[in-house]
Amino acid sequence: xxxxxxxxxxxxxxxxxxxxxxxxxxxxxxxxxxxxxxxxxxxxxxxxxxxxxxxxxxxxxxxxxxxxxxxxxxxxxxxxxxxxxxxxxxxxxxxxxxxxxxxxxxxxxxxxxxxxxxxxxxxxxxxxxxxxxxxxxxxxxxxxxxxxxxxxxxxxxxxxxxxxxxxxxxxxxxxxxxxxxxxxxxxxxxxxxxxxxxxxxxxxxxxxxxxxxxxxxxxxxxxxxxxxxx
Numbered sequence: 001x002x003x004x005x006x007x008x009x010x011x012x013x014x015x016x017x018x019x020x021x022x023x024x025x026x027x028x029x030x031x032x033x034x035x036x037x038x039x040x041x042x043x044x045x046x047x048x049x050x051x052x053x054x055x056x057x058x059x060x061x062x063x064x065x066x067x068x069x070x071x072x073x074x075x076x077x078x079x080x081x082x083x084x085x086x087x088x089x090x091x092x093x094x095x096x097x098x099x100x101x102x103x104x105x106x107x108x109x110x111x112x113x114x115x116x117x118x119x120x121x122x123x124x125x126x127x128x129x130x131x132x133x134x135x136x137x138x139x140x141x142x143x144x145x146x147x148x149x150x151x152x153x154x155x156x157x158x159x160x161x162x163x164x165x166x167x168x169x170x171x172x173x174x175x176x177x178x179x180x181x182x183x184x185x186x187x188x189x190x191x192x193x194x195x196x197x198x199x200x201x202x203x204x205x206x207x208x209x210x211x212x213x214x215x216x217x218x219x220x221x222x223x224x225x226x227x228x229x230x
Contacts, residue, residue, distance in 0.1 A: 005083045012073065016102035023105040024067040029055055030106050037113035040120055049124055052117075053132040067103065068129055074099055075125050096122070131183070182213065 015021075025033060032055050039048035056064060077085060078092040086094035100111075100118045121128055185206060189199065207214040 002083050006085075009077060009083075009085055012070075013098045016070070016099055021102065023101065023103060024059070024063050024070065025055070025104045026059060026063065027106055029058060030108065032058075033104060033106075033117065034109060034113075037109065037117050040116050041113065045120075048120065049127060050132040052121065052124075052128060053130060056128060057131070064129075070099065070102065071121060071125050071128070075122050078122060092119070092122075185214070 032051070036048050036051045036055065039045075039051060056067070059067065074095050076082065078095040080091060082091060085091050085098075096115055096118050100115050103118055103121070104114050106114075185203070189203075
């Protein structure tokens with residue numbers, strides 16, 4: 001069994017050590033990662049976690065799933081009771097060194113900060129892929145604003161000083177908005193707090209203001225939903 005574990009570890013190290021393989025955290029959001037590393041350096045762990053949760057949501061689904069699997073493996077391999085993966089250093093540090101560049105790599109980000117970020121991701125693996133509380137709050141406020149007849153786009157929330165570049169911000173905001181709208185639709189559909197009449201009204205407003213997302217979300221079920229909204 002130990003030999004199998006050792007072989008698996010070596011194969012993965014070799015696979016993720018390929019220079020031509022791009023990091024799992026897309027470099028188009030580098031400014032976000034840089035901001036997160038600053039939060040970690042300054043000890044703002046809670047804000048760093050929420051920012052990381054959001055940045056993970058911005059990745060494409062394939063990279064996000066691969067990241068989840070790799071981190072799960074790293075967390076397991078890093079345990080002190082597991083097979084020793086390096087003769088001289090503890091498993092946690094050895095695993096971090098072996099896979100950091102596969103997760104995040106940019107010449108402008110010092111290795112120390114990148115390593116700190118990877119260790120933080122390992123330590124918070126169980127929460128990393130969850131929807132951040134701030135997003136739940138934002139969605140709840142959007143619903144409340146719609147119900148009250150006010151502008152659904154006027155919401156308060158946590159703002160991260162991440163120095164996001166113009167291009168990265170534009171792309172990330174579009175993806176985040178789409179995810180918020182989908183979360184909003186799901187919440188309206190599944191919430192027992194809304195009557196059928198309320199759901200009809202809310203879904204109707206969402207379909208008018210975010211038609212493209214609404215159509216993509218419901219897909220083949222769209223005809224049934226249209227009947228509901230009539």
